[in-house]
Amino acid sequence: AKTEAKTEAKTEANADKTEEDDKDDKAAQSLLNKLIRSNLVNTTNQVEVLQRDPSSPLYSVKSFEELRLKPQLLQGVYAMGFNRPSKIQETALPMMLAEPPQNLIAQSQSGTGKTAAFVLAMLSHVDPENKWPQCLCVSPTYELALQTGKVIEQMGKHYPEVQLVYAIRGNKLERGTKLQEQIVIGTPGTVLDWCQKLKFIDPKKIKVFVLDEADVMIATQGHQDQSIRIQRMLPKTCQMLLFSATFEETVWNFAKRIVPDPNIIKLKREEETLDTIKQYYVICNSKEEKFQALCNIYGAITIAQAMIFCHTRKTAGWLAGELSREGHQVALLSGEMQVEQRAAVIERFRDGKEKVLVTTNVCARGIDVEQVSVVINFDLPVDKDGNPDNETYLHRIGRTGRFGKRGLAINMVDSKFSMNILNRIQDHFNKKIEKLDTDDLDEIE
Numbered sequence: 366a367k368t369e370a371k372t373e374a375k376t377e378a379n380a381d382k383t384e385e386d387d388k389d390d391k392a393a394q395s396l397l398n399k400l401i402r403s404n405l406v407n408t409t410n411q412v413e414v415l416q417r418d419p420s421s422p423l424y425s426v427k428s429f430e431e432l433r434l435k436p437q438l439l440q441g442v443y444a445m446g447f448n449r450p451s452k453i454q455e456t457a458l459p460m461m462l463a464e465p466p467q468n469l470i471a472q473s474q475s476g477t478g479k480t481a482a483f484v485l486a487m488l489s490h491v492d493p494e495n496k497w498p499q500c501l502c503v504s505p506t507y508e509l510a511l512q513t514g515k516v517i518e519q520m521g522k523h524y525p526e527v528q529l530v531y532a533i534r535g536n537k538l539e540r541g542t543k544l545q546e547q548i549v550i551g552t553p554g555t556v557l558d559w560c561q562k563l564k565f566i567d568p569k570k571i572k573v574f575v576l577d578e579a580d581v582m583i584a585t586q587g588h589q590d591q592s593i594r595i596q597r598m599l600p601k602t603c604q605m606l607l608f609s610a611t612f613e614e615t616v617w618n619f620a621k622r623i624v625p626d627p628n629i630i631k632l633k634r635e636e637e638t639l640d641t642i643k644q645y646y647v648i649c650n651s652k653e654e655k656f657q658a659l660c661n662i663y664g665a666i667t668i669a670q671a672m673i674f675c676h677t678r679k680t681a682g683w684l685a686g687e688l689s690r691e692g693h694q695v696a697l698l699s700g701e702m703q704v705e706q707r708a709a710v711i712e713r714f715r716d717g718k719e720k721v722l723v724t725t726n727v728c729a730r731g732i733d734v735e736q737v738s739v740v741i742n743f744d745l746p747v748d749k750d751g752n753p754d755n756e757t758y759l760h761r762i763g764r765t766g767r768f769g770k771r772g773l774a775i776n777m778v779d780s781k782f783s784m785n786i787l788n789r790i791q792d793h794f795n796k797k798i799e800k801l802d803t804d805d806l807d808e809i810e
């Protein structure tokens with residue numbers, strides 16, 4: 366009985382695990398983004414460019430033809446359905462393809478075309494006649510490496526002489542192997558082993574080094590050191606490229622150690638705004654009352670699709686169950702699911718197969734489901750110290766100015782504590798959050 370109680374307590378604790386734990390899981394978030402993204406993120410912002418040599422002219426291209434790519438590669442690009450370079454590619458591609466090669470640090474949010482850009486650069490710099498590794502690309506995880514590998518394979522579809530190999534744990538090669546593939550993609554630990562200990566790769570022959578997802582990479586201390594050690598084995602003439610979705614101080618410091626004399630390209634993400642959102646709050650006393658309020662709201666207004674956010678997996682699971690019992694088609698997204706499973710849930714929701722998505726924090730970012738007209742904070746977003754998480758609040762309900770359809774956000778308040786959080790969020794954004802009486806809902810229609 367004792368063990369049973371223990372197991373139960375453990376499951377309980379696990380179910381109650383806040384999504385704080387998942388926030389650390391940047392690699393999973395990034396993978397999720399890749400899995401659900403099928404096209405470019407639109408942006409109206411301009412790229413900021415900092416050139417190593419400010420006196421040299423800055424080229425940017427509006428078409429792939431201008432890049433004078435090998436015909437096989439241009440074919441590959443078009444086969445992927447790309448008509449013209451994305452905003453970041455307009456500037457990044459000419460720099461990366463310049464002779465002599467230029468180093469680059471580029472930052473832009475996920476989905477803006479970074480991967481496609483460096484894959485094209487790697488494929489362009491390879492000499493297929495030479496049967497040894499010439500491009501080295503490191504990614505933070507096996508799964509992310511695999512995703513990049515897929516892009517290399519797609520883009521290189523018409524260029525079969527170029528071969529690719531994965532330097533990942535589990536890919537065990539015989540001692541004394543000398544790789545013949547021109548492109549190696551892998552995780553830092555294995556790449557380092559293959560260069561140093563096992564000598565499958567001669568690092569002195571590498572012409573292009575890519576470090577992808579630098580912000581995810583530095584979350585693991587070991588990866589940082591390994592990446593720097595790999596970089597030190599490369600020749601001075603090797604082109605160094607580094608990419609990151611975000612650019613805080615720590616990423617920047619790391620980037621400067623990896624990329625000497627860099628050109629720098631930054632593309633700001635589209636600002637989110639609460640201007641086109643009507644915000645309300647509802648006062649309740651328990652989660653059951655919150656659920657009842659939710660039912661009243663559903664009874665009163667037509668909701669095309671809604672996302673409901675909960676603090677814990679346990680609440681999310683419970684709420685999804687209650688809503689199903691009420692006859693709603695509910696999708697549930699939570700942290701213990703595999704990334705692929707989460708991607709599948711989001712796809713289904715995006716396709717309108719389910720009308721309600723109940724979720725914990727994990728998917729607050731990065732997913733953008735245009736038809737969602739209502740966002741419900743079943744629990745208000747708080748950080749691990751119990752302070753309002755304004756940033757998450759904005760991400761959940763904010764819209765980018767350009768695509769801003771009108772939206773509705775409803776916040777559930779169930780204690781003095783959450784009322785205080787709500788007031789602080791209201792003050793922070795300086796936008797009124799109106800009180801809503803769920804027994805009399807005429808006003809929100």
Ligand code: ADP
Pocket residue numbers: 402403404405406445446447448449450451454473474475476477478479480481482
């Ligand atoms: P990032 O690496 O910044 O996350 P990706 O290179 O993965 O961005 O591109 C995001 C999505 O946009 C992918 O589905 C990719 O195939 C597509 N894409 C990339 N470049 C272009 C382009 N020039 N035109 C159209 N689609 C593109």
